[in-house]
Amino acid sequence: MTEAAVSVWQLRWRRLARDHVALAALAVLFTLYALCFSASWIEQWFGVTGIDTDLMSRFDPIDAQHWLGSDEAGRDEFTRLLRGGQVSLSIGLFAALGSSFVGTMIGATAGYFRGRIDMVLMRFTDFMLALPALPVLIILAALDLTKLGFSENFVRSGDAGYWRIVLIVTVLGWTTVARLVRAATLSLVEREFVLAARAQGASSWRVLWVHVLPNAVTPIIVATTLRMGGVILTESALSFLGVGIQPPSTSWGSMLTNAQELMASNPLLAVYPGAAILIAVIAINFVGDGLQSAFDPRADPH
């Protein structure tokens, strides 16, 4: 009865705080992000580098300075893993948010307005789904940006490769979200509370924003978290094909690619980035689960 003054977001946070698995996953994820984005300080602390090669110390064993040893070019594996995580984790976040946003807009528009708009948008979605993803990815990743009017300097910087991947994965990744949101919207629009809002004179915008999207938030969150894992994996595939993140910069995917030549001699070099991807993706999915129940007022146990 004291809940009168509590806002929706406070309630959601309280529900999330009761979900220990989600909290643990959130802590893991937070730690991963924090570690990765303080990589340069950690490098200074240990006096190692994850970027510069040192051919005198190739395949160093694990010791106090090199927590995970060093790789085939003498770079410290632990800090290199953190450097790779910066790229993988942030690409995962941006591209997943980007594709969710695009997918939600397209799916909600198609599901709400139906008819011709729905037809056009969904055929476009089918078209995007039918595109063979990998060849398209390779072509887009190999496009010469200078021909599109970008400056030479920008194209050569690491930033261009990074944002190029975010954009490509967003453009190709929104279809699942769009279909999920459309399906949710189609069923929500038939519900009586939507009819009630329209009978009161609510605009389409209001109905979508206040009634449809908040009720579709569960599939959106689930799809976003799944996308995040998927994006990290797609980035790995691109890097594997040599069109992703270019050295000296790195990502978990490109580290995995490097390691496969060394599977026989140094299998651990593949285990580290593989484990990092695994931990990140699982933690993301658990957080997604937790958010899903936290956003559902009916999940409240009273």
Add this chain to the structure above:
Amino acid sequence: MTALLEAIDLTVSFGDRAGWFRPGQQVQAVRAVSLALQPGEVLAVVGESGSGKTTLARALLGMVPIAGGTVRFDGCDTAAMTAAQTLAMRRVVQMVFQDPFGSLDPRLPVGAIIAEPLDIHRIGTKASRRERVAELLDLVGLSPDAAGRYPHQFSGGQRQRIAFARALAPGPRAIIADEPLSALDVSIQSQMLNLAAALRARLGLAYLIISHDLAAVHHVADRVATMYLGRIVEVASVDALFSTPAHPYTAALLAAVPRIGTGKRVPGDALGGDIPSPLAPPPGCAFHPRCPAATSLCATEAPALRALRAGHDVACHHPLGAA
């Protein structure tokens, strides 16, 4: 007196276009219905499931496309109204739905649900809206802290009160209630009826009540219209309709109302069969296959709604009590 809301020859049909392998089908859910809701009156529309009551209510509000005829609000054709006029109409004609579990958004706290019409029509400030919500909650007999809770934390009866409070929020002149009681317990039904009656007296509201509960209708309505297969077959004051029903269908509905006291059912009164498919309505009077008084005329010619007495209209070739 100008009717608040009036249907003239209103027809609503649902259909799908012909596909490759099947012909298109058209269902006329409402057929040439003329009905007027006067300011301050309680008009009940009764009939079996599938008779088109709900569709009529939605068509009056402009929530389903109209195939023929007109709906007038305050004498204005709603089809010709501007967006601003439509919005103004939506403010003063509110709707209460049948299912209190479906008509409230599960993601919004009750305070936001009740304040939504105020929000939409930009009535008052944030603070005055909160005050109004508290006032409305009090009016429908809920405590003010209900505003911070969610619909799923309330029982069916409480939710229907919330829906009612929402309908009252923008200060309506009419409330269209679609089977507002059918999802509720009997004890709560009577509470709701008393509440509706009290508010009517206080605010001068007009109600259009869609129902199949004749006992409740008898209790609250001024006038009653009986619908069968999309048509209005009888309209009369509640006393006239209940004491001297003229249409055999109305008579059969009344005979089907359970009564306390006699201890035994009168056999032979219950209506046989089901309501025919609106896809293929019977020719002539739509009721003739089930009508005890049907003649060959009824099978060929559809009776028009005509005045039997002043204020008592019936669509029947052989009205009861007239022969």
